[in-house]
Amino acid sequence: MADQSIFRITKELSDLQKNSDLSLAVACRDIDVRNVKALIIGPHDTPYEFGFFEFDFKFNKEYPRKSPQVTAITTNGGRSRFNPNIYANGRVCLSILGTWRGERGEEWSAAQGLESILLSIQSLMSANPYENEPGFEDANEPSDQKHQKDYIQKIRHETLRISVIQRLEEYLKIGSDGSVQAPASAKGEYDLDMDTVEDESSVPFEPFKDLCKRRFLWYYDSYLAAVQKGKQEVKDGEYFQRMPFEGSSNTLDGKFNYSELERRLHAIKKALDEETESWAAEGLVAKAKETTVAVNLQRQFEQIVEHFKRSGAAHNLELVDGNPFVWMLTYFGKPMTNLDGGLFRAKLCFSPRFPEEQPRVKFETRLFHHRIAADGTPCYVAPASRREDVKTHIEAIIDALEEEHPPYDPRTLVHPEAFKLYWGSPEDRRVYNRRLRRSVQQSME
Structure with missing residues (x-):
């Protein structure tokens, strides 16, 4: 039974990691598949939009006959309730x-x-999370509308x-006031003299660190838009309203300060850009x-250059x-397209810790495109099984640019x-x- 349980968990982890769902991620230490970390990225058009919510899963030996134990980790140290459920x-x-x-x-x-x-957890993160509270169907009074x-x-x-x-401040070791607590790069985890990574038991298990940094760059403009929306609705210093279902130790208390959040978002973006630049010197x-x-x-670079020549x-x-x-790709627009x-x-x-830290890409030529952020960061997805193959990254970037009939996917809203x-x-669309055509024409001027 125990072996069957391990096999089932391992297969589910593998299937999820191969999946291209941009809103879910899972990971575990190789030696402990029964303890799994999961990340849910909040859905578009909800108050949870593009937030990073982490959960711990503990699988018992009777799985899948019995469900795992699930614990929310993103709770501000046990002080914040993010949903009625x-x-x-x-x-x-x-x-x-x-x-x-x-x-x-x-x-x-x-x-x-x-x-x-x-x-199921992600479905709780709805446009109106108040509706998850039992008895919501009876909430028709004006006071209930205000609560929502x-x-x-x-x-x-x-x-x-x-x-x-x-x-992100914790990952980048910067204080809420913008002060740097330690070097932004993860030098303590990698010794260039020894060319080895420290024993994993001595390094905190933060499997989503790189993913969250890259997604922050994707969604940076959406975070700023959420700040502007909040500023229009509430004033800085205004206290949160307590909900009828919130108890004294199970609540979401505090006060609004969107101006402060905006300043901290700018500081994180600056720190991420500086971290990326520091990779060149480390490299x-x-x-x-x-x-x-x-x-x-170096070998991959030479192989890809040769591939471009042959093809x-x-x-x-x-x-x-x-x-x-540090590579510079010059991309020539596909004929007969925009x-x-x-x-x-x-x-x-590239980071000296590649592929644990994935490459960061930025278009230096301005291109008005729905898959490229305002700062030039492209939204692309390389196959999870080939993260170490730079050629697949380049191909994925070009595919994202050239895709003629992309499916609607708000997770690519960059x-x-x-x-x-x-x-x-x-x-x-016109x-x-x-x-888009204007930016293409300007690229040649």
Whole structure:
């Protein structure tokens, strides 16, 4: 039974990690598959939008006959309740977990698993989370309407403050006042002299650290838009309203300060940009020491350049200052498309801890495109099984640019203005195409 349980958990983890769902991530230490960490990225058009919510899963030996134990970790140290069904102490109330009384047929069954639990939790993160409170169907009084609005406002504020800003400040070792507590790069976890990573038991298990940093760059403009929306609705210094279902030790208390959140978002973006720039200097040291990563990146660069020559691809690739950790891709727009005639330069920066830290890419040539953020950061997804293969990253970037009929996916909302035009009315799409073509023409000037 124990072996079957381990096999089932391992398969579910593998399936989820191969999945291209941009809102879910799972991880565990190799030696302990029964203890799993999961990340849910808050859905678009909800007060949880693009927040990073972490959960711990503990699987017993009777799994899948019995459900795992699930604990919410993103609770501000046990002080913040993010949903009527997600308590400040980490309790997650769901009928399939046996932590809530559900209707007949809603209880746990062996057919369910890790993904179905994550999707059930994600469904709680709705546009109106107040509706998850039992008895909501009777909430028709004006006072209840006000409670719902007040609840949405404070969830949006705390999603930004706790799940995004506090998390990134901790990762980057910067204080809430913008002060740097330690070097932003993870030098303590990697020794360039030894070319080895420290024993994993001595390093905190933070499997979503790199993912959250890269997603912050994706969603940065959306976070700023949420701040502006909040500023229009509430005043700085105004206290949160307590909800009828919130108890003294199971609540979401505090006060609004969107001006402060905006300043901290800017500080995080600056720190991330500086961290990316620091990789170049670290990379030169790694190159001089001929570390495994430096040799690997140099070899991959040469292979991809040769591949471009053999395939007749017009794209060009160069090392910046001969540094194998900084590549410059020159992309020529695909003929017979809106990109035809364009010439775009994108810088790929690699960490000495690649592929644990994935490359950060930024288009230096301005391009108005729904998959490229205002600062030039492209939204692309490389296959999880080939994260160490730089060629797949380049191919994924080009595919994201050239995709003719992309499916609507708000998880790729990295340029709010372009995204809204692209998926808007026919006239909106025409405006989008005109602005895209204008940026293509300007790229050659």
